Amino acid sequence: MSTEQALTPSSYIGHHLSFNVKQVAEGGFWSVNFDSLSVSVFLGLIVFGFLWWVARGATAGVPGKRQAFIELLFEFIDDQVKGTFHGDRHKFVSPTALTVFVFVFAMNAMDFLPIDILAWIFHNVFRQEHFRPLPTADINTTFALALSVWILMIAFGIKVKGLGGWIHELFCAPFGANPLVWPFNLLFNLVEYVSKPLSHSMRLFGNMYAGEVIFLLIGMWAATGLAGTFFGALLGGAWAIFHILIVTLQAYIFMMLTVVYIGMAHESH
Amino acid sequence: MNINLTLFSQALTFAILIWFTVKFVWPPLLAAVESRQKTIADGLADAERAKHDLELAAKRSADILREAKEKAGEIVNHGEKRASEIIEAAKAQAKIESDRIITGAKAEIDREVFQAREQLRSHVSAIALAGAGKILGREIDAKAHNDLLEKLVAEI
Numbered sequence A: 001m002s003t004e005q006a007l008t009p010s011s012y013i014g015h016h017l018s019f020n021v022k023q024v025a026e027g028g029f030w031s032v033n034f035d036s037l038s039v040s041v042f043l044g045l046i047v048f049g050f051l052w053w054v055a056r057g058a059t060a061g062v063p064g065k066r067q068a069f070i071e072l073l074f075e076f077i078d079d080q081v082k083g084t085f086h087g088d089r090h091k092f093v094s095p096t097a098l099t100v101f102v103f104v105f106a107m108n109a110m111d112f113l114p115i116d117i118l119a120w121i122f123h124n125v126f127r128q129e130h131f132r133p134l135p136t137a138d139i140n141t142t143f144a145l146a147l148s149v150w151i152l153m154i155a156f157g158i159k160v161k162g163l164g165g166w167i168h169e170l171f172c173a174p175f176g177a178n179p180l181v182w183p184f185n186l187l188f189n190l191v192e193y194v195s196k197p198l199s200h201s202m203r204l205f206g207n208m209y210a211g212e213v214i215f216l217l218i219g220m221w222a223a224t225g226l227a228g229t230f231f232g233a234l235l236g237g238a239w240a241i242f243h244i245l246i247v248t249l250q251a252y253i254f255m256m257l258t259v260v261y262i263g264m265a266h267e268s269h
Numbered sequence B: 001m002n003i004n005l006t007l008f009s010q011a012l013t014f015a016i017l018i019w020f021t022v023k024f025v026w027p028p029l030l031a032a033v034e035s036r037q038k039t040i041a042d043g044l045a046d047a048e049r050a051k052h053d054l055e056l057a058a059k060r061s062a063d064i065l066r067e068a069k070e071k072a073g074e075i076v077n078h079g080e081k082r083a084s085e086i087i088e089a090a091k092a093q094a095k096i097e098s099d100r101i102i103t104g105a106k107a108e109i110d111r112e113v114f115q116a117r118e119q120l121r122s123h124v125s126a127i128a129l130a131g132a133g134k135i136l137g138r139e140i141d142a143k144a145h146n147d148l149l150e151k152l153v154a155e156i
Helices: A009-016 A034-056 A065-084 A093-112 A115-124 A139-172 A179-224 A226-266 B006-136 B142-155
Strands: A021-023 A031-033
Touching: A009 A115, A009 A179, A031 A034, A031 B006, A034 A065, A034 A093, A034 A139, A034 B006, A065 A093, A065 A226, A065 B006, A093 A139, A093 A179, A093 A226, A093 B006, A115 A179, A139 A179, A139 A226, A139 B006, A179 A226, B006 B142
Parallel strands: none
Antiparallel strands: A021 A031
16 A cells, blocks of 8 residues: 555555556557466466366376365366367367366455455565556456457357358358348347457456455445444455355356357357 | 556466466366276176176076975985885895795794604604513514514504
8 A cells, every 4th residue: 555645545446456557668558467467377377287286196096185176176167068068078168168267266366365465565575556466357357368268269160160151150140141131140240249258358357346346445444443444344254255156156157158159159050 | 447468468378378278287187087987887887787697696596496496306206216115125025035934944844843753753663662562571572573563653
């Protein structure tokens, strides 16, 4: 927390919602949100390193608790994919679903960390004025994931149906192959192609951003006095418990939509 | 909240993670899980087969038991029949033997009777001679009257 300026609610919230921006070149686009990027890379290394470690030592015999836990996750993801995607799911779709779920879940889970203690650590230990530890409350992160899925969706669509088949579907689905409805089909498909990554990324971003803001509001209340601290802690705990559901649910929804989008790209109309 | 280079950096991170999971995380887990599924399926199939085998074995053992009982009954019947046969044969044998013994005894008795009669006969002549000598008051010349006596003895 910045101690140089006067502490008002808007400065408190504004401070917590500022990214740690590193400028890499001239222009508004050529900068990087160092906090989002470093936290997601760090989580990726930790979480997928752990998965790799367990998978490498996986035995077909009686599994240990660690392996059993990972297998539970494995079978949960695989079951979800099995119900939605029809084809050789083990080659790409299931592992992608696992990646999405685990990665998004880990990034969402950063919301549980106490924001002001983290801010204190980053201010006093790492000398960083701004640091947002929740990568999924950064539209860049969620849009990057959604856009990657969008590219995969189009790539699989072209791969499965051929370029001609894919373009044919742009014009002839969903209303029919009559040339009179071609513009409507194209318009409909364009809207769909634009809305998919937007809704996909905005849903996750909105949920996590709202969760973060509510934590900030509760934290602000805690600054008003002893009673505020007490009830703030109580409410913060309650919101954190409820947030477990949101964190898991949003990761699940993001994964399911990924599978559904890629699955739809495999199906011809 | 502006879009900046973070978008591409995060997309790159995501792509690397997908590649890593596809390549290194998913296959070993899949192999372990599928291999265990196969083991379990095999075990269940084995158990099913063993159950079936057990049923067959129970049926066969019942069959064998029934057969053995039948055979034992047969053997007992046969034994009883054989025993009665042996008894009958022994009876017949005993009859023959007893007949033989009786015949032998009868012959022996006849011989004894004859012998006794001979003995008696020889004694009778001596007694007669002694009696006659006493009656006549003198010694009878045995030689002189032997012919007479012989004739007498033969008449007895």
